[in-house]
Amino acid sequence: MDSMRIGIIGLGNMGTGHAKYLVRGDIKGGVLTAVCDERQERLEWARQELGENVRTYADIDEFLRSGDFDGVLIATPHYSHPELAIKAFGHGLHVLIEKPAGVYTKSVRLMNEAAAASGKVFGIMYNQRTNPMYQKLRDLISSGELGEVRRTNWIITNWYRSQSYYDSGGWRATWAGEGGGVLINQDPHQLDLWGWTTGLKPKRMRAFCHFGKHRNIEVEDDVTAYVEYENGATGVFVTTTGEAPGTNRFEVTGDRGKIVIEEGKMTFWRLRVPEPEFNATYRGGFGQPECWKCDIPVPSGDGHQHTGITQDWVNAVTKGTKLLAPGEEGINGLMLSNAMLLSTWTDDWVDFPIDEELFYDKLQERIRESKTTKIAGEYTTLDVKGTH
Incomplete structure (x- = not known):
């Protein structure tokens, strides 16, 4: 594989940042082809700023079934990382998740098991591992x-x-x-x-x-x-x-x-x-x-940070190189x-x-007992979507 098509789930602060550098062509061999966010204002932003070659989706299941990409970058609220990653693995997709891996290790362990069973490349956005100091x-x-x-x-x-x-x-x-x-x-x-x-x-x-x-x-x-x-x-x-x-x-x-x-x-x-x-x-x-x-x-x-981890993930998919930040290590x-x-x-x-x-x-x-009425881990929670 010479190049990799990438989809992004969540267009909050982090997802938007990832989308911008992908569209700029900062990732060699990585091409942004689709984004997903339930908020129409974020999808409208994507249509205006990311270009006509990037498809937009409001429904996560339709997005994952689309066949528009080879791997997904998940930039959604903490609880949803394992759930969305498991769904993506089920569709035969490579996965890169934002940190943290999740909120509790029980769900992250299930995600790791799904990654192992899929045989796909699984990374986590531990961008500080690119820092020369560490x-x-x-x-x-x-x-x-x-x-x-x-x-x-x-x-x-x-x-x-x-x-x-x-x-x-x-x-x-x-x-x-x-x-x-x-x-x-x-x-x-x-x-x-x-x-x-x-x-x-x-x-x-x-x-x-x-x-x-x-x-x-x-x-x-x-x-x-x-x-x-x-x-x-x-x-x-x-x-x-x-x-x-x-x-x-x-x-x-x-x-x-x-x-x-x-x-x-x-x-x-x-x-x-x-x-x-x-x-x-x-x-x-x-x-x-x-x-x-x-x-x-x-x-x-401080290293290449987010672009460094994304490039590393793309290289692992397209060239078979070893990941700097394997997703399975997020549980540690x-x-x-x-x-x-x-x-x-x-x-x-x-x-x-x-x-x-x-x-x-x-x-x-x-x-x-939480003061918020939001449902933990639910991807359809309105004002939590795509934030980080």
Whole structure:
């Protein structure tokens, strides 16, 4: 296959952005041929701005049956990602979903199973994986340069959101509309990178989520989580939308030193002698290994981001290359956020893999009590359509 025909589901902020760069021809071998959104004003925009070669659909089933495309890019509300992806796989289509993979791992696991059964190329829009900074961190850890990872610490609090932001849509920051708060809306990239860069597998977690602590909302807006990994390492994740100025600092400590990413820079405090070796041989009482502060060179910019992931997906379909962000891996970061909520709701430790049925039941309780009248996961919900 020399080129790939692409359809987009959802013409909100993200879907519109994807449509624009596809029509500009930014994706080599990728051609936008159809879009779907139930809102007539968005379809009218598509007719005027995307050209006569892009067909428009208001009905999702008609769209998927059309045969106008080889794969779909799903840019709809969180709950609908697994449902729409499963439908697309059923029609023999390749799929690229926006983040997050879904709201709860039970549905995402079903999506992953459908992807495997279809044999189609399945990707997720984890565009931060194209960022040279995080690619370099992953390389330094996987190559053994940092040694065995002992501790991770990510403070990501520069997500400031005012009350007016939350008031701008009745679906925002509700269990029925978005399925969560800062963890599901702002943090999916960091939760993915936390595991992708370090290669660590979580064993158990204890978390403390605060709901509506800083704003008049029903979901979490302040979170502190502690995780223990299978190799004995530990980690902390702190996030909120209620602090200004915020911080974005990712620190990873290994037995050969420490790497810190902050303010667009990467610093490696590298031990000349690994800590275990120093500890086994040093006899001077007070003292510590010689340490070199190294500014790690990283290519400028933040990678190709959304176009990079889309191009990667198209290449995988047309050339058979390996995906940078396989859709099946979307469950990993989501399980971390699900575990944080479940730990808070049960006031207890949560083991990995989490109890998916228990999380689902707890989530349904909150959806029934949600202040929004929208039905979670329903693609036909009017003012949620195509948003992100």
